[in-house]
Amino acid sequence: MNRIVTRPKITIGFIPLLDCAPIVVALEQGFAAREGIDLILVRETSWANIRDRLIVGHFDAAHLLGPMAVATTLGAGHLQVPIVAPIALGLGGNAITVSASLWEQMARCGATPGGNPRVQGQALARVVAERASAGAPPLTFGMVYPFSCHHYELRYWLAAVGVDPDRDVRLVVIPPPYLADSMRAGQLDGFCVGEPWNSVAVQAGIGTIVTPTTAIWPLSPEKVLGCRASWADANGARMDALIRALHHASVWCQDPGNHVELAHLLAAPRYVDAPAELLLDAIANRLSLRKGAAPVALENFYVLASHHATFPWVSHALWFYAQMVRWRQVEPQQTHLSSVAGTYRPDIYRRALRSLGVALPAEDVKPERFFDEAVFDPARPLS
Amino acid sequence: MGEPSLRILLVDQNAARAAILEEGLREAGLNDITVVREMHGLLRRIVDLDPDVIFIDLENPNRDVLEQMFQVSRSVRRPIAMFVDQADTETIRAAVESGVGAYVVDGLQKARVKTILDTAVSHFNAFNRLRDELERANQQLEERKIIERAKGLLMKERGLSEEEAYGLLRTAAMNDNRRVADVARSIVSLVRLLK
Structure with missing residues (x-):
């Protein structure tokens, strides 16, 4: 009798965004195969789909918004299904872009190309106040999902410069591929999104990048790999192999010698389906802020492997929860904190990478520092 | 006369696809359909x-826009049905039973579309009721706690008995036409500010 030996399969859903890079590279550069797993990647179009298909079991794992992993564990906004995030998929990669006309108004009020978030924010606050006293309708900002880093970074920035994100502006969800068109049609004055979608608006001459959100929150988190907790429990060895593959893929992605190849790989229609040169700029940590302007270097704009970029910091999960409470997406409950902390799983990350001799952080939490000098203390998340 | 048909809102920006879906649903005996393209x-x-x-078509990224609407405005929350090209019976069942929504296989297997949708709607309604009850219970618990804390503060600061403290809260609430829990919440947060 013939024995056919097949590698265990893992099906992963992803959204066509720059930060699906480690997942794509784990497959395309053979890191997954070397760990003995067969990756099957499925391109998805909306966060709600990806979450549902993860819950129902179409996917074993998924490219998830960090806050979405936490929200699903809590059952906020949708079904309650325990999700675990055993590895992060890099840091940063987001920016805030405004329309040509809003940029003109902000520049009149003191905003400067490449200015820091405080300068830009104060200019925006002046525009908002002027509009209010002139009786003009509030500005509309787009973001990609209610439980997303983009949403919370945008709100954090607005609130820190004195703009009430619920009263002074309107926030709406628009899927990334429609942001530039909505801005062109005059339905959006600004948006916060990951690359390449800021650069797409810049290239089209529709938008100006006001600030990368990494200037608001340096080394800020973004996507994670999410799995059902039950799947992670039942598939420990496969889980660990996948984490190792993603670790190797992330290191490969960050190597400058691989940036051009990575940009071309992601540009393919089956992955991100965007111009390779736009992707390359973000991968190489530089962005063109306005149409025709030379790209400027942005330190740590998109970090794939260094700075413990794949470590699932529990303080990230706690900060997301603090935002859900701050912006009244969830009613705080005693039991929430342990569920939130238990969604991010540095223990699995450590277990998987132990054999590789990778330098690991001593702690699972760290203080998070913001542009307005505020420090988030993970020991007192709701204070 | 048949039973009342499900009222369906079909969201699709692609006119040709919307027409095909609409026809398929009608053939499956579902006649109350409104198509929205914007x-x-x-x-x-x-x-x-x-x-x-x-x-909504599973390929339509605007599903995330719908989600936000449901979050902001609970009253518009509705079960979502989606088309997929290769869902087996097992995944459809899992999707419907988990409350995720309904997946309808591409090609609209006429005999089954209606059953799937009916089940999805009843599951969704059951989940929604449960969630509302849970939320109400949590809110009541939270309100009781905040009233207790406000009472405690009043007793300490003004040297009142428990009954007097509660009486004061209730009078303040009636005078301002607010709920007792809301008055209690203001007191607790004010005291926190003054400390």
Whole structure:
């Protein structure tokens, strides 16, 4: 009798965004195969789909918004299904872009190309106040999902410069591929999104990048790999192999010698389906802020492997929860904190990478520092 | 006369695809269908039409826009049905039973579309009821706690008995036409500010 030996399969859903890079590279550069797993990647179009298909079991794992992993564990906004995030998929990669006309108004009020978030924010606050006293309708900002880093970074920035994100502006969800068109049609004055979608608006001459959100929150988190907790429990060895593959893929992605190849790989229609040169700029940590302007270097704009970029910091999960409470997406409950902390799983990350001799952080939490000098203390998340 | 048909809102920006879906649903015996091609003003349309199910193509990224609407405005929350090309019976069942929504296989297997949608709607309604009850219970618990804390503060600061403290809260609430829990919440947060 013939024995056919097949590698265990893992099906992963992803959204066509720059930060699906480690997942794509784990497959395309053979890191997954070397760990003995067969990756099957499925391109998805909306966060709600990806979450549902993860819950129902179409996917074993998924490219998830960090806050979405936490929200699903809590059952906020949708079904309650325990999700675990055993590895992060890099840091940063987001920016805030405004329309040509809003940029003109902000520049009149003191905003400067490449200015820091405080300068830009104060200019925006002046525009908002002027509009209010002139009786003009509030500005509309787009973001990609209610439980997303983009949403919370945008709100954090607005609130820190004195703009009430619920009263002074309107926030709406628009899927990334429609942001530039909505801005062109005059339905959006600004948006916060990951690359390449800021650069797409810049290239089209529709938008100006006001600030990368990494200037608001340096080394800020973004996507994670999410799995059902039950799947992670039942598939420990496969889980660990996948984490190792993603670790190797992330290191490969960050190597400058691989940036051009990575940009071309992601540009393919089956992955991100965007111009390779736009992707390359973000991968190489530089962005063109306005149409025709030379790209400027942005330190740590998109970090794939260094700075413990794949470590699932529990303080990230706690900060997301603090935002859900701050912006009244969830009613705080005693039991929430342990569920939130238990969604991010540095223990699995450590277990998987132990054999590789990778330098690991001593702690699972760290203080998070913001542009307005505020420090988030993970020991007192709701204070 | 058949039983009342499900009221369906079909959201699709692609006119040709919407027409095919609509025809398929009609052939499956579902006649109460409204097609919406614009996301703009969709919230208003949902309120006006009060559909039993919202149909959206799985390939449509605007599903995330719908999610936000459901979050902001609970009253418009509706079960979502989606088309997929290769869902087996097992995944459809899992999707429907988990409350995720309904997946309808591409090609609209006429005999089954209606059953799947009916089940999805009833599951969704059951989940929604449960969630509302849970939320109400949590809110009541939280309100009781905050009233206790406000009473405690009043007793300490003003040297009142428990009964007097509660009486004071209730009078303040009646005078301002507010709920006792809201008055209690203001007291607790004010005291926190003054400390």
